[in-house]
Amino acid sequence: MTTKPTKPSKIARTTTAIIPLPATAARAVTIAGAALTLAGTFLAWTWTSDFPGDLTVTGYPGGLQVLTLVGAVLTLLFALSGYNVRGLGWLTPGGTNSPVRLSALGVFGTTGYTIGAISYELGGLVNLEPGAWLSGGGALLAVIGALGLPADQPHDEDAGLWGKLRNALTAPEPGRAKDLSSWAEILIITAAFGIGLWVFSYGIATEYSELFIGFVVLAAFAFSAVLRAGLIKRLSALTAKHRNVTLSAAFAAAICFPFTQSNDQFALIGANILIFATVALGLNVVVGLAGLLDLGYVAFLGVGAYAAALVSGSPQSTIGVHFPFWAAVLTGVAASLVFGVLIGAPTLRLRGDYLAIVTLGFGEIFRITMNSLNGTSGPDVTNGSNGIPNIPDLELFGFNFGVPHDVLGFQLTRPGNYYLLMLLFTAIVVMVFRRSAESRIGRAWVAIREDETAATAMGINGFRLKLLAFALGAALAGLAGSVQAHVSYSVTPEQYQFAGSVPPNSAFLLAAVILGGMGTISGPLIGAALLYLIPAKLQFMADYQLLLFGIALMLLMRFRPEGLVADRRKQLEFHETGQTDVPDAATLPEGATGVAKAGA
Amino acid sequence: MTTTTNATTTKVLDVSGVTMKFGGLTAVREVDLTVNSGEIVGLIGPNGAGKTTFFNCLTGLYVPTSGTVKYKDTVLPPKPHLVTKAGIARTFQNIRLFANMTVLENVLVGRHTRTKEGLWSALLRLPGFKRAEEESRAKAMELLEFTGLAHKADHLARNLPYGEQRKLEIARALASEPGLLLLDEPTAGMNPAETRATEELVFAIRDMGIAIVVIEHDIRFIMNLCDRVAVLVQGEKIVEGPAEVVQRDERVIAAYLGEPYEDTTAAGSAAPSPEAPRADGEDQDGAGPGKENDR
Numbered sequence: 001m002t003t004k005p006t007k008p009s010k011i012a013r014t015t016t017a018i019i020p021l022p023a024t025a026a027r028a029v030t031i032a033g034a035a036l037t038l039a040g041t042f043l044a045w046t047w048t049s050d051f052p053g054d055l056t057v058t059g060y061p062g063g064l065q066v067l068t069l070v071g072a073v074l075t076l077l078f079a080l081s082g083y084n085v086r087g088l089g090w091l092t093p094g095g096t097n098s099p100v101r102l103s104a105l106g107v108f109g110t111t112g113y114t115i116g117a118i119s120y121e122l123g124g125l126v127n128l129e130p131g132a133w134l135s136g137g138g139a140l141l142a143v144i145g146a147l148g149l150p151a152d153q154p155h156d157e158d159a160g161l162w163g164k165l166r167n168a169l170t171a172p173e174p175g176r177a178k179d180l181s182s183w184a185e186i187l188i189i190t191a192a193f194g195i196g197l198w199v200f201s202y203g204i205a206t207e208y209s210e211l212f213i214g215f216v217v218l219a220a221f222a223f224s225a226v227l228r229a230g231l232i233k234r235l236s237a238l239t240a241k242h243r244n245v246t247l248s249a250a251f252a253a254a255i256c257f258p259f260t261q262s263n264d265q266f267a268l269i270g271a272n273i274l275i276f277a278t279v280a281l282g283l284n285v286v287v288g289l290a291g292l293l294d295l296g297y298v299a300f301l302g303v304g305a306y307a308a309a310l311v312s313g314s315p316q317s318t319i320g321v322h323f324p325f326w327a328a329v330l331t332g333v334a335a336s337l338v339f340g341v342l343i344g345a346p347t348l349r350l351r352g353d354y355l356a357i358v359t360l361g362f363g364e365i366f367r368i369t370m371n372s373l374n375g376t377s378g379p380d381v382t383n384g385s386n387g388i389p390n391i392p393d394l395e396l397f398g399f400n401f402g403v404p405h406d407v408l409g410f411q412l413t414r415p416g417n418y419y420l421l422m423l424l425f426t427a428i429v430v431m432v433f434r435r436s437a438e439s440r441i442g443r444a445w446v447a448i449r450e451d452e453t454a455a456t457a458m459g460i461n462g463f464r465l466k467l468l469a470f471a472l473g474a475a476l477a478g479l480a481g482s483v484q485a486h487v488s489y490s491v492t493p494e495q496y497q498f499a500g501s502v503p504p505n506s507a508f509l510l511a512a513v514i515l516g517g518m519g520t521i522s523g524p525l526i527g528a529a530l531l532y533l534i535p536a537k538l539q540f541m542a543d544y545q546l547l548l549f550g551i552a553l554m555l556l557m558r559f560r561p562e563g564l565v566a567d568r569r570k571q572l573e574f575h576e577t578g579q580t581d582v583p584d585a586a587t588l589p590e591g592a593t594g595v596a597k598a599g600a
Numbered sequence: 601m602t603t604t605t606n607a608t609t610t611k612v613l614d615v616s617g618v619t620m621k622f623g624g625l626t627a628v629r630e631v632d633l634t635v636n637s638g639e640i641v642g643l644i645g646p647n648g649a650g651k652t653t654f655f656n657c658l659t660g661l662y663v664p665t666s667g668t669v670k671y672k673d674t675v676l677p678p679k680p681h682l683v684t685k686a687g688i689a690r691t692f693q694n695i696r697l698f699a700n701m702t703v704l705e706n707v708l709v710g711r712h713t714r715t716k717e718g719l720w721s722a723l724l725r726l727p728g729f730k731r732a733e734e735e736s737r738a739k740a741m742e743l744l745e746f747t748g749l750a751h752k753a754d755h756l757a758r759n760l761p762y763g764e765q766r767k768l769e770i771a772r773a774l775a776s777e778p779g780l781l782l783l784d785e786p787t788a789g790m791n792p793a794e795t796r797a798t799e800e801l802v803f804a805i806r807d808m809g810i811a812i813v814v815i816e817h818d819i820r821f822i823m824n825l826c827d828r829v830a831v832l833v834q835g836e837k838i839v840e841g842p843a844e845v846v847q848r849d850e851r852v853i854a855a856y857l858g859e860p861y862e863d864t865t866a867a868g869s870a871a872p873s874p875e876a877p878r879a880d881g882e883d884q885d886g887a888g889p890g891k892e893n894d895r
Binding site: 431432435436438439440441442443444446447450451453454455456457458459460461462468472 | 659661679680681684685689690692696697698699700701705708709710711712713715717718719721722723725729732733736772773776
């Protein structure tokens, strides 16, 4: 997995740029380019408002122009920080030039995409106004200038263009930050989550797919730029220091989200993302901690949803009882738990691939059974493929979830209400995950994942603990399912497939866990958000969705097998960097490891 | 664990007539072995003699075809985790640490049977939880001090050098507070200095009142360490006794080095068991990790 260790002495190492320019000239060109791009966004880019977002207004950037503007400002800031401008030094504690390159590339990508989209949709380059040419040219200039800046880390002199480019986008890790007073640190954390919330709600509220694509391109590059600048590292050092503050800031930001969305549809996306993310987090107990590959996990969500729907008081429910919400939730959880134990007890004697196949089978069996319990091919319990529709809205303590409410002058829509309810459940699941992971039970799960034979030899009852993980995961999915039934008004068997176009389904759940990072809390949350948002926003690609999904997974496994958010262990597992896992400060002499392989 | 080391010896382990058959192959045949408190017993034999299989029978990884294993007068259930709970801990021939857990976590996992905190306690952070967790951590750190790994508590196990991984396995086994420790080739692949250090460690463990059975190929190590040595050849115990006696025993020499050429005709009467004397010396055996009969 590792790149071959290069002996420092043998080959000469340099930091020469890809495009040979004097460093000062390159920096000036970059800044000029970024400034031009910035100026261009205030001009009209096209003559007609047929292109979504109305890019015809001079003096007022709109739609995709805003993205270019933000990117250009970011590039300018990073480039100026390279001049050691007083007050900007904090921006680049890690690399100075690679963030410039990445953000310039991001601007270039977004602007280029916009120009392409305008020309394509309106039929030709002729539809572009001077503003578009100005911004496009400026972005190109900025990229050229940025590529002329020296690399942050030396590379081998004989490296090819590709090697040079890859190296040019990397940066050294930042050193330890100065200690700030704790209120300042907390303020920084709060600000960071504020920015995060803003970016996230902007992404959800993108009204047309062009804007979303532009957003994704810019966000990806800007994030890597910020990462290379060392800011993420700094931030995570702070969050590690103030864990409770971080958690509360994260939840505060999450609570604010529905108030930023006036549109029902977007708030609903938020609620669905939370459901998806919560289930993914539940699956993370099973897959990430205990290492049990469960390919039928969505069935537990289904059991919870069906159980809650049956007792919801829906006129189509075959039971016809109306439990209060808390009882419905408990019913959902209990049903999933029982189902989990029933499936787990016989199957958990299997290991590895066999377990995956059997769970895959059970997941499908659940869906087919729900289809068959329709009164003709079986007893009438679930109305077959019609499912259970008309699930009434919840009412808790006189708060009706079905109607909009005004809270402090902000309107909270129906999906917004459910979003907040779901957020509470997400918080519970996060807490369950965190507390169980950091306990004797969690350690036993990880031990089983690492080496089951050794774990049993250490006195761990493997079967019992695996069953516990399976049952806990099932119960958490049931919890989410009982809310999902109410959010989506109806439950049908087709919602609970192995792979389908709408998440959550088993394949996407697993992908969210792997994409985000196994064994972490934030990983599945981020993974689920991405995997839900991208298909929801890019509906014109629905036909190719699974294909693209497959390609994305392959690329991920090739380039970042530990997922977007790597826990400490995975980071070390996949990228042996020659340094041992030393918490802060204490550095070991180089080459101190390497011997470790002898044992394994 | 407290066992009376000086008082009249008590039987810690009592194995009688253990036989392990895999289909037509008898890997271990009618082996008896007793281990008294405060004793270090060596188990030697050529490669493939069934030593590790015998260990696996003791620890419940294999269910013996026949025979009983008693630990302190109770018959052991054939489940590895129950055996550990009863008080027998082991290490593995090819190191089996939890590679992606930290050194401290590895030892904490070893304490699993000696702690009770369940899922509810962890989720609700019941009053006892924090205390139990801290106690475990203190005990684990104590063991890391004992084995000299305390300064590496936060390292990943996979990043330890080989010798320290062996030590960590021992620390992890000790964490379950055993009365009997089974060491499977603890010095395989070590240099002489490390072997010496391991000897010291094993003596120190014995002084804690823990009886030890050790599989080893390093004869000098066995001679220095063991009160008694049992020799397994082709699944059968052919000799048992003090190290010096065993070392000079003709059958043992024959098993390891092969029999003198002129004796082959008369060998039948002298050495009952080894049909085909084998020539693989201990040099080859020392290669250690690579064979995998830990399942």
